[in-house]
Ligand code: HEC
């Protein structure tokens with residue numbers, strides 16, 4: 001798992017990051033200021049865990065999903081999407097080359113971009129170690145290990161050891177990274193960073209090593225064979241895909257226990273695959289209360305420029321302590337941060353420390369703006 005949290009928090013953390021990414025990606029075009037937001041979308045206030053959007057329902061209730069207002073008015077098929085709307089939606093990059101942009105970039109150019117935009121979270125050469133996913137190294141052999149098997153190494157899943165298709169990598173870099181600024185790379189930059197990460201994973205193209213001068217482009221990327229390409233089963237690709245799947249599910253040993261016994265109730269240890277360390281409690285416990293907390297009217301400061309900038313660039317990690325960041329309003333956490341003195345704390349916020357990327361990844365902020373936000377965070381946590 002990507003973040004070093006204790007077991008109980010992993011599920012919470014993972015879903016938090018996933019939903020954060022989802023909102024950043026899916027709503028990339030959503031303006032950050034609520035007054036610019038399309039009708040029906042309300043920016044989360046203090047309520048949502050991930051700083052995502054919430055939608056207003058009747059009687060002051062909110063929901064994470066947009067309600068289809070036409071559902072009560074009978075079926076309405078709307079209108080046909082315009083070609084541009086379709087194009088914006090249909091933007092996958094597929095193993096067969098569909099969606100690959102024209103462009104090119106060298107390993108050396110990729111290294112420069114990586115060191116500027118990615119190293120803060122993914123470590124030197126993609127080696128990880130900062131609490132974010134490791135992007136290089138790993139081994140095919142480790143994939144056979146149980147996920148949580150006490151005393152054994154867990155599978156080490158990196159681009160080189162796990163990803164079956166290189167198209168996913170360039171697609172992921174385009175749509176999700178760098179974190180906080182998805183979809184900000186030009187095609188040339190996408191190829192450059194992809195080339196750099198392939199080189200860090202010792203992946204060759206046509207037998208050629210990817211040295212600094214190697215230039216990756218649309219044709220060459222099609223020749224990449226990822227080490228784990230055949231590691232997924234059943235193999236659903238190709239003309240035999242359907243037969244492979246049928247054969248796979250005919251044999252219960254493939255998806256059940258070693259005994260091959262199917263089981264629907266009171267399944268014993270032998271009949272089902274079990275995860276070694278089951279999650280029995282989550283801290284803090286999931287709330288069963290479904291309505292959102294009332295806004296604290298005394299906190300009028302939420303409209304200051306620093307508060308707005310905080311919501312935009314910092315809340316994604318600092319709203320709770322799930323990411324290992326001192327949470328806004330957590331008196332103890334901030335008291336202990338402040339023992340270093342304001343100068344040092346400002347320095348760390350600007351230059352990064354541990355899992356805290358420089359300026360929280362918002363490189364558009366000036367040093368003074370970051371200091372104002374830090375001041376706001378400290379004041380709000382007294
Ligand atoms: C602010 C921190 C941050 C920065 C900066 C960042 N990433 Fe990430 N990256 C993440 C997080 C968090 C995830 C895990 C997201 C998830 O699994 O939901 C991730 C996941 C990834 C993955 C998928 C890893 C896997 O095995 O699932 C790739 C590839 C990646 N990042 C590449 C990049 C590249 C390339 C850059 C620079 C252009 C970059 N990242 C910058 C935080 C960051």
Ligand code: HEC
Pocket residue numbers: 180310313314315316317318323324325326337340344345346348349353354355356357359360361362365370373374
């Ligand atoms: C990608 C997640 C992330 C984002 C975005 C982020 N932070 Fe952080 N921040 C962290 C983490 C993790 C820590 C704890 C670092 C540590 O102590 O190892 C931290 C720590 C800090 C600290 C305490 C530094 C210290 O000396 O202990 C300050 C101040 C801070 N962040 C300010 C900000 C500001 C201001 C922003 C927005 C401009 C921001 N952060 C955005 C993750 C983030």
